[in-house]
Amino acid sequence: MNKEVKAIVIDHFMHFDETWEFIERVKKEWGVSVVVKGNERLKGHKYGDVVKVSELSREDREELQRLGYNREEFVFALNNIAGNHLLKTVPLKEAVKDLKIDALIVGVRWDENPARASETFFSPREDPPHTRVHTILLFTERDIWEFTLGNRLPVHPLYYKGYRSLDDKYETKKVSDKPAWEQNLENTPERVGRAQDKGNIMEILRRHGYM
Numbered sequence: 525m526n527k528e529v530k531a532i533v534i535d536h537f538m539h540f541d542e543t544w545e546f547i548e549r550v551k552k553e554w555g556v557s558v559v560v561k562g563n564e565r566l567k568g569h570k571y572g573d574v575v576k577v578s579e580l581s582r583e584d585r586e587e588l589q590r591l592g593y594n595r596e597e598f599v600f601a602l603n604n605i606a607g608n609h610l611l612k613t614v615p616l617k618e619a620v621k622d623l624k625i626d627a628l629i630v631g632v633r634w635d636e637n638p639a640r641a642s643e644t645f646f647s648p649r650e651d652p653p654h655t656r657v658h659t660i661l662l663f664t665e666r667d668i669w670e671f672t673l674g675n676r677l678p679v680h681p682l683y684y685k686g687y688r689s690l691d692d693k694y695e696t697k698k699v700s701d702k703p704a705w706e707q708n709l710e711n712t713p714e715r716v717g718r719a720q721d722k723g724n725i726m727e728i729l730r731r732h733g734y735m
């Protein structure tokens with residue numbers, strides 16, 4: 525892999541241990557250069573803590589204002605708009621800015637969520653200015669597994685254990701005892717084990733820079 529190409533991992537402080545082990549393994553085996561970026565201003569909070577907006581840094585308060593969030597508190601978790609935005613989108617935007625990234629390749633797909641269904645392959649963004657490059661928009665979940673297993677690509681160990689779509693360790697649920705690729709991919713929802721997909725959270729988050 526070209527050493528100039530960097531992979532960015534957004535650390536929302538709630539990844540599974542297996543996710544970090546997997547990242548280390550891929551780094552070593554594939555020689556991928558990985559940059560880890562989190563919202564360090566929020567480090568130290570624990571999952572479920574109630575965070576007061578008035579105690580946030582100016583940057584984070586401004587981010588919540590832009591989002592139209594006007595409550596006084598939010599829960600430190602990914603299942604709500606404020607927590608998710610500050611822990612994922614904000615560090616992502618800061619990484620794009622700090623690393624002076626022109627093009628960010630993101631693995632979102634049309635069929636994952638209605639909020640992603642009209643995404644384009646090259647998607648210009650303003651805050652900060654860059655282009656999102658969505659190379660696998662047209663893949664189905666089945667296509668992903670056929671490509672991954674067919675080419676013997678490394679597989680995150682939790683997919684063997686019945687998880688179907690992975691995010692944080694507190695709220696991502698295992699949905700079967702079968703490996704992800706042996707599940708009924710065509711007739712059951714891929715992201716049912718994901719808290720942040722409830723309601724229209726994803727749509728609002730995406731308007732503000734979410735993946």
Ligand SMILES: Nc1ncnc2c1ncn2[C@@H]1O[C@H](COP(=O)(O)OS(=O)(=O)O)[C@@H](OP(=O)(O)O)[C@H]1O
Pocket residue numbers: 532533534535536629630631632636689690691735
């Ligand atoms: N923590 C973190 N760090 C860096 N990049 C990330 C992260 N989470 C999601 N992504 C990117 O978003 C793509 C879609 O994955 P998900 O649908 O699981 O994302 S999300 O959690 O709803 O954003 C995902 O594509 P894949 O890596 O192909 O799954 C990534 O490009």
